[in-house]
Amino acid sequence: MSLHRKLSYSLAINEALHQVMSMDPSVFLIGQGVKSPWYVGNTARGLIEEFGENRVIDTPVSENGITGAAVGAAIAGMKPVVVHPRIDFMMYAMDPIINEAANWFYMNGGRANVPVVFWGIINRRGEQAAQHSQALHALFAHIPGLKVVMPATAHDAKGLMVAAIQDPNPVVFVDERLLYGLEGPVPQEIYHVEIGKGCLRRQGKDVTIVAVSLMVHEAIKATQELIDDDIDAEVIDLRTIKPLDRELIIHSVNKTGRLVVVDVGWRSFGISGEIAALVAEASFETLKAPILRVALPDCPAPASVMLENGYYPSARDIVQAVRRIM
Amino acid sequence: MILSRDTLCDLYKAMIIIRLFEESLVEPILSGEVHTPCHLCSGQEAIAVGLCKALSQDDYIFGNHRSHGHFLAKGGSLRALAAEIYCRETGCSRGRGGSMHLIDPTVGMLGSAPIVAGTISLAVGAALASSIRKDGRISVSFLGDGATGEGVLYESLNFAALKKLPIIFACENNLYATHMPIRECRVNRPIRKIAEPFGIDNHEVDGNNILQVYDKVQQAAEACRKGSGPVFMEFLTYRYRGHVGPDDNVQGLHMDLRPQEELAHWLEKDPIQRLERYIREHHVMDELELQSFKREAENEVQDAKAYAESSARPRIEEITRYVFA
Numbered sequence: 001m002s003l004h005r006k007l008s009y010s011l012a013i014n015e016a017l018h019q020v021m022s023m024d025p026s027v028f029l030i031g032q033g034v035k036s037p038w039y040v041g042n043t044a045r046g047l048i049e050e051f052g053e054n055r056v057i058d059t060p061v062s063e064n065g066i067t068g069a070a071v072g073a074a075i076a077g078m079k080p081v082v083v084h085p086r087i088d089f090m091m092y093a094m095d096p097i098i099n100e101a102a103n104w105f106y107m108n109g110g111r112a113n114v115p116v117v118f119w120g121i122i123n124r125r126g127e128q129a130a131q132h133s134q135a136l137h138a139l140f141a142h143i144p145g146l147k148v149v150m151p152a153t154a155h156d157a158k159g160l161m162v163a164a165i166q167d168p169n170p171v172v173f174v175d176e177r178l179l180y181g182l183e184g185p186v187p188q189e190i191y192h193v194e195i196g197k198g199c200l201r202r203q204g205k206d207v208t209i210v211a212v213s214l215m216v217h218e219a220i221k222a223t224q225e226l227i228d229d230d231i232d233a234e235v236i237d238l239r240t241i242k243p244l245d246r247e248l249i250i251h252s253v254n255k256t257g258r259l260v261v262v263d264v265g266w267r268s269f270g271i272s273g274e275i276a277a278l279v280a281e282a283s284f285e286t287l288k289a290p291i292l293r294v295a296l297p298d299c300p301a302p303a304s305v306m307l308e309n310g311y312y313p314s315a316r317d318i319v320q321a322v323r324r325i326m
Numbered sequence: 327m328i329l330s331r332d333t334l335c336d337l338y339k340a341m342i343i344i345r346l347f348e349e350s351l352v353e354p355i356l357s358g359e360v361h362t363p364c365h366l367c368s369g370q371e372a373i374a375v376g377l378c379k380a381l382s383q384d385d386y387i388f389g390n391h392r393s394h395g396h397f398l399a400k401g402g403s404l405r406a407l408a409a410e411i412y413c414r415e416t417g418c419s420r421g422r423g424g425s426m427h428l429i430d431p432t433v434g435m436l437g438s439a440p441i442v443a444g445t446i447s448l449a450v451g452a453a454l455a456s457s458i459r460k461d462g463r464i465s466v467s468f469l470g471d472g473a474t475g476e477g478v479l480y481e482s483l484n485f486a487a488l489k490k491l492p493i494i495f496a497c498e499n500n501l502y503a504t505h506m507p508i509r510e511c512r513v514n515r516p517i518r519k520i521a522e523p524f525g526i527d528n529h530e531v532d533g534n535n536i537l538q539v540y541d542k543v544q545q546a547a548e549a550c551r552k553g554s555g556p557v558f559m560e561f562l563t564y565r566y567r568g569h570v571g572p573d574d575n576v577q578g579l580h581m582d583l584r585p586q587e588e589l590a591h592w593l594e595k596d597p598i599q600r601l602e603r604y605i606r607e608h609h610v611m612d613e614l615e616l617q618s619f620k621r622e623a624e625n626e627v628q629d630a631k632a633y634a635e636s637s638a639r640p641r642i643e644e645i646t647r648y649v650f651a
Contacts (some may be wrong), residue, residue: 011370065447066447068451072452073454073458077457080451100444105649107427107649108419108422108423108437109648110647112651147650170651236380
């Protein structure tokens with residue numbers, strides 16, 4: 001029955017927080033604007049009323065200090081979720097995230113783990129320009145000790161938030177504001193989506209399209225258009241970018257022999273290059289064509305909508321990329 | 327404040343163990359036997375010991391780059407410390423951390439790290455955890471005078487004051503931020519006054535007088551536990567050794583950058599000799615007892631180093647172990 005229950009992406013996150021916080025008193029939410037829908041949409045709806053300001057902590061704009069406090073609380077046995085309503089501002093917190101949280105378990109020989117969730121929201125488009133629109137997930141994926149998840153659907157938004165909170169390691173949870181209104185089936189009961197496992201959104205035999213977050217939806221749109229060309233495309237939704245689901249990607253490329261990687265981030269030194277390298281190392285002999293990338297140009301996000309329209313790739317760019325290698 | 331004989335013996339022994347251990351590292355550092363960067367705390371023992379002994383074992387501390395003393399004073403094992411400095415599998419961080427990553431959660435030592443000011447916000451977070459759980463613990467952040475140049479300190483002071491968190495900001499002012507005299511790093515006002523705009527209770531303490539340290543920290547800890555919010559304590563002190571290693575080994579010259587008269591002046595205020603004088607004057611121990619304490623401490627240090635030297639190094643097969651829990 002619950003298979004037919006629908007919820008928006010943001011309310012799915014909200015439900016995850018409600019359910020995990022009810023189950024586990026060591027979970028708390030901290031960050032700028034958790035009291036205000038202006039910052040975090042309706043993802044924090046009803047949390048203060050249910051759990052009080054002791055566990056739902058709105059903070060001053062002090063990303064470095066507050067993120068460090070979340071890390072310290074995790075070392076002291078809590079399971080904090082620290083939210084950055086714009087991932088751009090999370091750059092102030094790179095020291096506690098990278099130097100401290102990511103390294104802590106290793107550099108202390110496994111004596112103390114850091115179960116914290118760093119939640120950063122990407123706010124692309126809306127003429128918000130370069131400091132309000134960046135997709136910075138690849139920076140975190142580069143760092144040993146961090147896991148990075150990027151849900152594309154409401155179902156996975158809830159399941160990955162639950163999994164991220166319950167994971168004994170620091171997990172970077174990156175979502176897209178533009179997905180917040182997207183509805184999809186979400187079971188009412190608590191469940192988790194395994195970190196490190198992608199999934200097939202569409203089965204196909206001619207080409208593999210690996211996509212992440214918002215771009216999964218563009219990839220699915222692209223497959224509809226490709227049917228007209230008699231191209232049967234397979235779509236992988238990564239869901240987790242670190243650790244990568246190597247088996248799923250390699251298995252698919254071994255079947256199709258062609259790969260297009262679609263990222264929400266920039267082209268250079270990003271996850272698209274990483275996945276291309278992975279396939280080249282593991283399955284070079286099965287490739288029938290070069291691997292292509294669909295990603296943002298190496299350029300900061302512009303404000304003007306005229307420029308934005310050219311900046312963000314869409315289903316059409318994916319279709320063109322696939323056609324080039326068929 | 328009159329301390330019991332047991333407490334005084336405890337303070338004394340803890341200080342001489344730290345001093346003897348730190349000094350015992352000089353030779354192995356110079357000979358290359360110890361490679362991990364050691365920031366020795368000789369001269370600053372009274373702060374680590376006086377402060378930690380005024381806490382309960384459940385209370386939390388976070389250290390920094392110069393934390394051998396903090397680790398030992400909080401109750402960390404001398405053998406585990408020595409083995410970590412020799413980067414052995416038996417070390418407190420299993421040879422993955424070295425001198426700058428000391429931890430023992432079982433005694434409330436939650437960790438140390440050399441990113442200047444990097445652990446201040448972590449200590450605030452541990453205090454936040456205690457405040458959410460209402461478990462009655464307090465947290466201590468050990469920071470140096472150099473850390474007052476980092477922005478995260480001010481974010482941490484503000485948030486701790488705002489939420490009335492049970493935390494002591496323990497600033498060990500040894501007058502130098504690495505090579506740089508603190509007067510060249512910041513406007514020349516007492517450091518403790520940085521707490522004032524945040525409404526945080528602040529104190530200057532003679533960091534070379536362990537009885538004063540112990541007394542003031544007991545009062546501060548009690549206030550924290552009662553829920554009156556954070557306390558900032560500035561401990562005036564001096565390190566006898568260089569910023570890292572036995573001296574400031576600038577381009578292999580083994581020269582101390584600091585004026586010799588300054589060092590001589592502070593040697594006269596040595597925290598261990600001061601406690602010894604107090605012990606003699608008040609007939610807490612006689613000369614024989616003092617000597618036997620020293621011998622005992624020396625034996626413990628030798629035992630720990632022998633343990634470290636004979637311990638196995640981590641195995642290459644386990645290089646990626648502990649990346650994830």
